[in-house]
Amino acid sequence: MPWTRDQMAARAAQELRDGFYCNLGIGIPTLVANHVPPGMSIQFQSENGMLGMGPFPFEGEEDADLINAGKQTVTELPTTSFFDSAASFAMIRGGHINISILGALQVAENGDLANWMIPGKMVKGMGGAMDLVAGVRRVVVLMEHTAGGKPKLLKRCTLPLTGAGVIDLVITELGVFEVAHKGRDGGLRLVDIAPGVTVEEIREKTEAPFTVAEGLRVGV
Amino acid sequence: MAVNKIYKDSVAALADVLKDDMTIMSGGFGLCGIPDALIEAIRDSGVKGLTIISNNAGIDDAGLGLLLQTRQVRKMISSYVGENATFAKQFLAGELEIEFNPQGTLAERIRAGGAGIPAFFTATGAGTQIAEGKVQQEFDGRLYVQERGLRADLAIVHAWKADPEGNLVYRKTARNFNPIMATAGEITVAQVEHLVESGSIDPDHIVTAGIFVNRIVPLQTVNKRIEQRTVRPRA
Numbered sequence: 001m002p003w004t005r006d007q008m009a010a011r012a013a014q015e016l017r018d019g020f021y022c023n024l025g026i027g028i029p030t031l032v033a034n035h036v037p038p039g040m041s042i043q044f045q046s047e048n049g050m051l052g053m054g055p056f057p058f059e060g061e062e063d064a065d066l067i068n069a070g071k072q073t074v075t076e077l078p079t080t081s082f083f084d085s086a087a088s089f090a091m092i093r094g095g096h097i098n099i100s101i102l103g104a105l106q107v108a109e110n111g112d113l114a115n116w117m118i119p120g121k122m123v124k125g126m127g128g129a130m131d132l133v134a135g136v137r138r139v140v141v142l143m144e145h146t147a148g149g150k151p152k153l154l155k156r157c158t159l160p161l162t163g164a165g166v167i168d169l170v171i172t173e174l175g176v177f178e179v180a181h182k183g184r185d186g187g188l189r190l191v192d193i194a195p196g197v198t199v200e201e202i203r204e205k206t207e208a209p210f211t212v213a214e215g216l217r218v219g220v
Numbered sequence: 221m222a223v224n225k226i227y228k229d230s231v232a233a234l235a236d237v238l239k240d241d242m243t244i245m246s247g248g249f250g251l252c253g254i255p256d257a258l259i260e261a262i263r264d265s266g267v268k269g270l271t272i273i274s275n276n277a278g279i280d281d282a283g284l285g286l287l288l289q290t291r292q293v294r295k296m297i298s299s300y301v302g303e304n305a306t307f308a309k310q311f312l313a314g315e316l317e318i319e320f321n322p323q324g325t326l327a328e329r330i331r332a333g334g335a336g337i338p339a340f341f342t343a344t345g346a347g348t349q350i351a352e353g354k355v356q357q358e359f360d361g362r363l364y365v366q367e368r369g370l371r372a373d374l375a376i377v378h379a380w381k382a383d384p385e386g387n388l389v390y391r392k393t394a395r396n397f398n399p400i401m402a403t404a405g406e407i408t409v410a411q412v413e414h415l416v417e418s419g420s421i422d423p424d425h426i427v428t429a430g431i432f433v434n435r436i437v438p439l440q441t442v443n444k445r446i447e448q449r450t451v452r453p454r455a
Contacts, residue, residue, distance in 0.1 A: 046393070048250075048252070048393050048396050049249070049393050049395050049396050050392075050393050055452055056450045056451050057450075057451055058451060058453075059451040059453075059454070061451075062446055062449055062451065063392065064251075064394075064446045065252060065253065065392040065393060066392045066393055067249070067252050067446075067447070067448070069249075070448065071249075071250040071251075071303075071447040071448045072448040072450040073446060073448070073450050073451070074450075082390075082392055082393060082395055084327075084398070084399040084400055084427075085249070085323070085324075085326075085327035085396050085397045085400060086327045086328060086331040086400045088324075088327070089323065089324030089328065093324050093328075093342060093343070093344060122308050122311070123318075123320070124300055124301060124302035125299050125300035125301055125302065125320045126299060126320060127322075127323050128299070128322065128323040128324060130322035130324075130325075130344050130345050130348065130350065131322050131324030131325065131344045134342075134343040134344040135343065160349050161347060161349070162348065163347070163348065164346065
């Protein structure tokens with residue numbers, strides 16, 4: 001059985017390490033915050049200018065001055081700090097954020113990422129995505145394996161790039177892929193597989209070639 | 221004090237500043253920390269052909285969306301405009317120009333502009349269409365894109381507290397682009413929730429020094445809207 005969105009988020013949470021500073025994109029990545037292992041201290045950064053993001057407020061306690069990058073109301077923690085947009089992106093572009101977990105339209109075997117525009121459709125803008133993938137030390141993609149039956153893991157991205165050679169790990173509902181030689185030759189390696197899913201099934205749904213790790217882990 | 225920076229309202233503070241085809245920086249992220257009263261004064265002035273530098277474009281009936289409704293904007297320099305249907309309609313009709321900047325590049329361009337730095341290099345956007353037509357250079361084995369500093373004829377910002385000198389303090393995530401934009405306007409006008417007496421803000425807590433602020437408008441009423449109200453149930 002392919003993983004659910006929550007199981008995908010739980011797998012992504014395994015990439016967190018105690019003390020990490022982490023930026024989560026919108027969509028499935030926001031679920032990762034619910035799966036931080038007990039006892040682990042993670043500070044979530046919101047690029048509009050907040051580090052140490054707390055959960056959504058209780059009804060009646062919303063504060064219009066306290067939002068995340070998705071413009072949702074959030075809360076403070078005892079560790080919280082606020083700063084301006086230039087300082088926020090100094091954290092991101094200066095390599096101070098340990099991990100970024102975000103969604104994607106396409107990922108290529110060389111680590112290229114496309115997630116900000118589809119030609120011919122209304123372009124909304126890249127927001128902070130280009131800065132995050134260029135500046136954060138480890139970049140993890142959480143995405144559906146296919147879109148409308150078409151593979152999203154490709155030999156080369158066909159959509160305009162968000163970043164070139166920037167992705168380290170791709171997690172879909174079928175498996176987990178490491179991107180080797182980030183930024184150079186690339187090459188995907190399947191390291192985890194969802195229970196009941198076969199490598200053959202993944203190959204059918206993946207345009208990019210990939211190798212299978214020795215000791216391929218069957219995830220739960 | 222020889223110079224009085226305090227104006228009675230947003231109309232008075234902008235009256236001799238606004239002109240057609242000018243460039244205006246407007247602080248805020250979404251509808252959080254936007255200088256709404258100053259935006260309304262710009263709308264009511266009827267000034268047009270504006271280039272607006274702002275992370276977002278407001279929503280249809282609030283923030284910079286007000287200036288789009290009245291077709292006073294010629295060009296937007298932004299990172300994300302997804303929440304505004306008026307924007308989409310005018311853009312698709314070819315009536316509105318847009319220059320998308322990665323959010324960090326936009327912030328750094330403003331910071332650089334305010335600091336007198338005409339250009340800088342960043343890895344953001346290298347190898348993407350954002351880099352097309354720009355100088356690219358390798359440093360220590362990595363490719364970087366040259367981006368230009370940004371300044372504006374006018375910067376409008378929102379702050380929580382100000383003193384008569386123009387020293388500003390912001391509140392929570394309403395800070396966002398406001399402090400950097402305050403440094404990059406030929407004239408900077410701040411609307412403030414609380415105008416307090418000189419000496420009542422701890423100098424260690426001042427975020428924007430008064431040197432960057434030319435005019436202060438104390439708000440009579442404060443209107444804050446929440447774009448995405450998200451809550452959790454009480455246990």
